[in-house]
Amino acid sequence: MSEKKYLILAEEFSHDPHYGKTMRGVLRYRRESVVAILDTKRAGASEDGVPVVGTVDEGMRYEPNTALVGVVTQGGHFPGDWQDLLKSSVRQGLDVENGLHVRLHDIPGLPELARERGVELRDLREPPGDLSTATGANLEVDATIVLTVGSDCAIGKMTATCELDLEARNRGLRSVFVPTGQTGIAIAGWGISVDAVVSDFLAGAAERLVVEGGERGDLLWVEGQGAILHPIYSGVTVGLMHGSAPNLYVLCHEVGRTVTEGDPTASPIVSLKELVDLHERMSLKLRPAKVACISLNTSEVSEEEARIAIEEAEAETGLAADDPVRFGAGKLLEAVLNAGP
Amino acid sequence: MSEKKYLILAEEFSHDPHYGKTMRGVLRYRRESVVAILDTKRAGASEDGVPVVGTVDEGMRYEPNTALVGVVTQGGHFPGDWQDLLKSSVRQGLDVENGLHVRLHDIPGLPELARERGVELRDLREPPGDLSTATGANLEVDATIVLTVGSDCAIGKMTATCELDLEARNRGLRSVFVPTGQTGIAIAGWGISVDAVVSDFLAGAAERLVVEGGERGDLLWVEGQGAILHPIYSGVTVGLMHGSAPNLYVLCHEVGRTVTEGDPTASPIVSLKELVDLHERMSLKLRPAKVACISLNTSEVSEEEARIAIEEAEAETGLAADDPVRFGAGKLLEAVLNAGP
Numbered sequence: 001m002s003e004k005k006y007l008i009l010a011e012e013f014s015h016d017p018h019y020g021k022t023m024r025g026v027l028r029y030r031r032e033s034v035v036a037i038l039d040t041k042r043a044g045a046s047e048d049g050v051p052v053v054g055t056v057d058e059g060m061r062y063e064p065n066t067a068l069v070g071v072v073t074q075g076g077h078f079p080g081d082w083q084d085l086l087k088s089s090v091r092q093g094l095d096v097e098n099g100l101h102v103r104l105h106d107i108p109g110l111p112e113l114a115r116e117r118g119v120e121l122r123d124l125r126e127p128p129g130d131l132s133t134a135t136g137a138n139l140e141v142d143a144t145i146v147l148t149v150g151s152d153c154a155i156g157k158m159t160a161t162c163e164l165d166l167e168a169r170n171r172g173l174r175s176v177f178v179p180t181g182q183t184g185i186a187i188a189g190w191g192i193s194v195d196a197v198v199s200d201f202l203a204g205a206a207e208r209l210v211v212e213g214g215e216r217g218d219l220l221w222v223e224g225q226g227a228i229l230h231p232i233y234s235g236v237t238v239g240l241m242h243g244s245a246p247n248l249y250v251l252c253h254e255v256g257r258t259v260t261e262g263d264p265t266a267s268p269i270v271s272l273k274e275l276v277d278l279h280e281r282m283s284l285k286l287r288p289a290k291v292a293c294i295s296l297n298t299s300e301v302s303e304e305e306a307r308i309a310i311e312e313a314e315a316e317t318g319l320a321a322d323d324p325v326r327f328g329a330g331k332l333l334e335a336v337l338n339a340g341p
Numbered sequence: 342m343s344e345k346k347y348l349i350l351a352e353e354f355s356h357d358p359h360y361g362k363t364m365r366g367v368l369r370y371r372r373e374s375v376v377a378i379l380d381t382k383r384a385g386a387s388e389d390g391v392p393v394v395g396t397v398d399e400g401m402r403y404e405p406n407t408a409l410v411g412v413v414t415q416g417g418h419f420p421g422d423w424q425d426l427l428k429s430s431v432r433q434g435l436d437v438e439n440g441l442h443v444r445l446h447d448i449p450g451l452p453e454l455a456r457e458r459g460v461e462l463r464d465l466r467e468p469p470g471d472l473s474t475a476t477g478a479n480l481e482v483d484a485t486i487v488l489t490v491g492s493d494c495a496i497g498k499m500t501a502t503c504e505l506d507l508e509a510r511n512r513g514l515r516s517v518f519v520p521t522g523q524t525g526i527a528i529a530g531w532g533i534s535v536d537a538v539v540s541d542f543l544a545g546a547a548e549r550l551v552v553e554g555g556e557r558g559d560l561l562w563v564e565g566q567g568a569i570l571h572p573i574y575s576g577v578t579v580g581l582m583h584g585s586a587p588n589l590y591v592l593c594h595e596v597g598r599t600v601t602e603g604d605p606t607a608s609p610i611v612s613l614k615e616l617v618d619l620h621e622r623m624s625l626k627l628r629p630a631k632v633a634c635i636s637l638n639t640s641e642v643s644e645e646e647a648r649i650a651i652e653e654a655e656a657e658t659g660l661a662a663d664d665p666v667r668f669g670a671g672k673l674l675e676a677v678l679n680a681g682p
Contacts, residue, residue: 136606235580265477
């Protein structure tokens with residue numbers, strides 16, 4: 001594939017911390033692919049060393065080939081000024097990528113303009129139309145596949161996955177982040193939102209992701225979804241576990257969390273030791289996978305409490321544990337590299 | 342709900358054993374709801390004591406309120422003579438139910454005719470449009486919920502479910518078969534094909550089924566799908582396990598089967614003992630479920646081998662085992678009733 005050079009469309013990204021999370025994710029984890037950021041309010045400034053421009057025309061000086069929607073707009077909609085931005089991008093010959101619910105293909109006039117200019121509009125959340133059931137091709141991928149799993153959803157699996165991938169790339173490994181949810185997809189510019197796939201094709205979608213990942217590198221970090229015992233999302237979790245055929249798991253947990261979130265029943269979270277055992281026994285019989293290490297999200301506790309929690313997790317499971325955001329991903333990466341496959 | 346009285350549309354059902362499987366399932370498990378069968382080739386005869394008629398008009402003598410498509414047509418299509426049959430049914434004021442892939446709503450002229458006559462066209466395979474994520478309402482259902490699970494897909498889970506429900510109804514219990522796949526839905530006339538649901542709503546669909554089941558009776562037999570370790574369908578299995586919130590499982594297995602079917606990787610099937618343990622540990626934490634008994638499909642072995650296999654399964658698991666088709670469902674039903682919840 002040709003190398004992505006992003007002009008991130010981040011109009012008014014500074015007005016709210018959540019609003020610009022896609023842009024921030026891309027800047028943190030795909031910095032090398034970003035050539036410019038568009039925000040009329042901050043034109044002339046720079047963000048993490050990336051020039052901020054006021055118009056698409058001005059952004060073209062930095063030779064982008066793709067405009068990326070870098071914000072989370074209200075309700076996923078594109079107000080009028082956004083539609084103008086997207087049209088300017090297409091007129092300049094840029095492909096456009098969008099991870100929001102509302103599709104680029106539904107913006108009046110945009111698909112026609114894109115056809116005329118010969119550029120692609122990529123609605124990243126929309127599952128491919130030609131998905132099917134898994135075939136076993138996942139077992140043929142020539143790469144080490146590592147899947148993040150967790151004690152709950154919304155616990156930092158995507159962040160842990162990105163941190164491990166970034167650390168591996170910084171060490172010169174052919175490492176690939178394999179995104180399975182909308183934010184990850186917007187960050188990486190590819191992937192499948194597996195929870196939007198028809199249940200029958202869940203493992204098939206995960207399989208396709210690792211097959212594509214195998215063409216991109218040889219150490220794949222698959223973003224996990226949900227949790228094996230989550231009352232609402234466990235189906236997605238297990239379909240992804242089997243379809244992505246991991247060699248290893250990284251088990252993610254948030255220190256202090258005792259019941260599932262975003263779940264009206266607030267189901268108790270079981271022990272790390274039980275989760276390690278369950279994930280290993282629920283592995284594909286033809287690809288038994290081990291938990292390589294424990295990734296803790298300690299953002300809600302003090303640094304001292306974090307260090308104690310890490311020690312406790314190591315004592316409980318006999319595995320390396322760390323918080324890759326707070327203390328760096330090196331220790332967990334080494335645990336994975338030493339674990340196999 | 343008003344009581345269903347079916348005129349089963351089974352034109353040429355006798356020409357091939359597979360062709361009439363919906364009709365046969367309905368006759369075996371919903372005999373009390375069938376008033377007549379339509380087949381021009383056998384008009385005047387009877388099938389399992391049900392009169393066979395040659396036209397819809399003639400069938401009206403038996404006072405049906407619903408016409409049910411009772412066959413599996415080539416590719417799920419409706420050839421011209423079938424379209425005439427369906428139109429005659431609607432003209433006579435019958436609702437129409439169809440479990441095939443091709444929708445009644447796509448037959449030219451039929452929806453208009455149905456509107457005119459004030460009857461319903463029910464395409465049973467189409468998931469409801471208003472599904473959402475699970476809410477916890479599954480834990481509030483005032484009924485004993487029993488889910489069939491299995492060592493593989495296509496192993497007889499639907500049949501075991503129907504046999505147990507039939508036996509329970511024969512004993513006067515307010516028992517309900519809760520269908521989750523197309524054949525079961527066509528047999529029961531309601532249900533959701535859970536594998537056709539978007540992954541995010543899998544548990545939500547299963548929850549809706551047991552909530553509806555709870556309005557129909559107080560002993561619910563939920564048709565399981567796939568298998569917890571099936572490389573392709575495990576996501577559906579686990580979503581259904583958590584969304585249907587069973588109190589008990591019936592674990593189904595086919596004697597002699599050692600690897601998964603319909604799966605190009607032919608994955609080894611683990612022991613019954615391991616499956617019992619895994620299902621119990623994978624239960625909802627707020628609804629721990631036990632395996633009540635083992636349902637064996639012994640159709641591929643002799644009667645003597647079947648009896649030996651049943652003894653072996655009992656010795657291995659410490660649970661009652663039987664083949665409900667070959668030897669009757671009484672023993673398994675008693676195991677379920679004695680097990681709790």
